[in-house]
Amino acid sequence: MKLIILGLDALNHNILEACKEDMPTLHKHLKEDMQGLLKTTLPNYTGSTWTSFQTGNNVGNHGIANFLKYDKHFNLQLLTGEDLKARTFYEIAHENNLKCFIMNLPYTYPPKIKGDIICSWLHVYEKIEDLFHPKSLSERYPSLKNYKNRANRSRSVIKYLNSAEEVLESQIDVVKEVLAAKEHDLSFFVIPILDMIQHKAFSDLIDKKINKKTVVCKRICQKLDLLIKWIDENKDEDAGVLIVSDHGFKVYEGKFFVNSWLKNQGYLKTAKDGIQLKEVVNRRQKKRGNIDISKLVVFIKKRPKMFKLLENFYDLFIRYCPFDVIKQPGFDIEKTKAYCRSTFESIIFFNEKITSKEKVKLKKELLNALNKVEGIEAHDCDEFYCGKYRKELGEIVIIPERFEIDSTIGDTDFLYVKRDMHSLNGIFMAYGKGIKKRCEVKDANIYDVVPTILHILGIPTPKDMDGKVLNIFDNESELVKQPIQFSETDRTEEEKELLRESIRDIKI
Numbered sequence: 083m084k085l086i087i088l089g090l091d092a093l094n095h096n097i098l099e100a101c102k103e104d105m106p107t108l109h110k111h112l113k114e115d116m117q118g119l120l121k122t123t124l125p126n127y128t129g130s131t132w133t134s135f136q137t138g139n140n141v142g143n144h145g146i147a148n149f150l151k152y153d154k155h156f157n158l159q160l161l162t163g164e165d166l167k168a169r170t171f172y173e174i175a176h177e178n179n180l181k182c183f184i185m186n187l188p189y190t191y192p193p194k195i196k197g198d199i200i201c202s203w204l205h206v207y208e209k210i211e212d213l214f215h216p217k218s219l220s221e222r223y224p225s226l227k228n229y230k231n232r233a234n235r236s237r238s239v240i241k242y243l244n245s246a247e248e249v250l251e252s253q254i255d256v257v258k259e260v261l262a263a264k265e266h267d268l269s270f271f272v273i274p275i276l277d278m279i280q281h282k283a284f285s286d287l288i289d290k291k292i293n294k295k296t297v298v299c300k301r302i303c304q305k306l307d308l309l310i311k312w313i314d315e316n317k318d319e320d321a322g323v324l325i326v327s328d329h330g331f332k333v334y335e336g337k338f339f340v341n342s343w344l345k346n347q348g349y350l351k352t353a354k355d356g357i358q359l360k361e362v363v364n365r366r367q368k369k370r371g372n373i374d375i376s377k378l379v380v381f382i383k384k385r386p387k388m389f390k391l392l393e394n395f396y397d398l399f400i401r402y403c404p405f406d407v408i409k410q411p412g413f414d415i416e417k418t419k420a421y422c423r424s425t426f427e428s429i430i431f432f433n434e435k436i437t438s439k440e441k442v443k444l445k446k447e448l449l450n451a452l453n454k455v456e457g458i459e460a461h462d463c464d465e466f467y468c469g470k471y472r473k474e475l476g477e478i479v480i481i482p483e484r485f486e487i488d489s490t491i492g493d494t495d496f497l498y499v500k501r502d503m504h505s506l507n508g509i510f511m512a513y514g515k516g517i518k519k520r521c522e523v524k525d526a527n528i529y530d531v532v533p534t535i536l537h538i539l540g541i542p543t544p545k546d547m548d549g550k551v552l553n554i555f556d557n558e559s560e561l562v563k564q565p566i567q568f569s570e571t572d573r574t575e576e577e578k579e580l581l582r583e584s585i586r587d588i589k590i
């Protein structure tokens with residue numbers, strides 16, 4: 083059976099309900115086919131979410147909790163496919179002689195299979211053609227000559243959205259051309275447009291406001307929906323379609339500054355020549371030096387109105403500023419007991435020099451105190467993350483409930499400005515031959531998608547994968563009669579049981 087998988091970044095039930103007139107095809111599938119919430123990873127950003135998706139593993143078993151990796155001195159580097167050690171679904175499909183097309187999936191560079199791949203926007207490249215693998219891909223699919231993967235951030239919100247619309251249009255052309263050729267057994271496309279628009283207008287769309295922003299966003303939703311309609315009309319009759327998102331969206335009441343909180347509680351100390359926590363790797367040429375705007379950032383992040391006003395100019399400033407921007411005070415690694423490296427991780431690490439006895443005490447103390455803070459929830463990483471990479475995943479993980487987690491070191495703990503940001507609930511939808519209709523899939527997790535894909539394709543699931551095959555098949559279908567097969571693994575029974583327990587315990 084051929085399989086088409088659409089990774090509609092950030093698609094969620096709320097936006098689909100609010101914009102159902104603009105997305106009638108998707109809404110029809112929601113009502114008439116198999117669907118449900120798809121619980122994502124924590125952190126709920128691209129690095130970990132799409133990695134769990136493509137490996138069928140929990141964060142503890144792939145170790146990727148960020149876009150970035152840090153060396154001992156907190157210098158940053160972007161992660162690449164080489165850092166992704168666990169095997170991906172398309173490698174397994176390729177080994178089983180299935181022809182794959184993979185578009186825009188993070189960490190596909192350097193390529194792990196012969197083709198066909200369009201590497202993702204996360205990869206550092208000079209020309210767009212550098213993303214195509216094999217290089218001859220654009221000869222077979224001429225629409226790639228106009229392929230775009232990034233919207234222009236350095237303009238106004240409307241200009242940004244218009245540029246995002248152009249990205250979508252170019253990707254729609256590629257998807258159609260690839261699917262029309264019917265050359266692949268497994269076609270997978272990540273389309274990021276819904277993430278782009280929800281960052282700018284999620285609450286306006288949910289509140290059904292009509293303004294310049296929502297007019298563009300609704301037009302974008304209509305274009306995306308027409309693509310789904312086209313796929314339905316042009317796919318082979320027995321082809322299956324899966325639609326998945328890596329996270330959802332929600333409105334947060336504001337930001338919780340975890341490092342400011344640690345500083346105010348005495349666990350984190352700043353210093354003039356302290357370590358700078360950076361969150362962005364400079365992809366372009368080296369800049370002329372540093373400019374310190376940390377005092378200004380701290381000042382702004384205490385003032386909701388000013389923050390809201392200046393937020394949109396921040397990207398523009400960072401891009402055109404000829405200097406590397408220092409946006410927060412450095413921290414004193416010797417005197418600091420606990421710190422969070424990045425907004426994209428929301429994990430607290432401890433100073434390496436503290437003894438294991440002190441560590442136990444500190445963890446208990448911090449968990450108690452953090453769980454008294456409103457609108458967030460703190461968990462012990464020993465219980466939350468289990469697997470080969472447990473040790474790299476810090477000590478305490480914070481779940482953003484009502485407040486988004488921000489790692490800026492300032493002097494106030496909270497900023498009360500409503501924020502449209504990623505939530506933990508993505509979506510899973512499936513339809514096609516053998517898949518149940520009008521049914522809700524329960525307890526689906528992002529790492530369950532790969533075992534489900536492999537089952538549909540008739541390929542055994544590696545036993546060491548954390549995910550399970552989702553119960554989405556029609557009782558009469560061959561897929562339900564076909565036993566779930568496993569291939570061998572090197573994980574011990576004891577490790578597996580520990581993992582099962584830890585997954586059961588997490589209630590998010």
Ligand SMILES: [Zn+2]
Pocket residue numbers: 277278281504
């Ligand atoms: Zn996003």
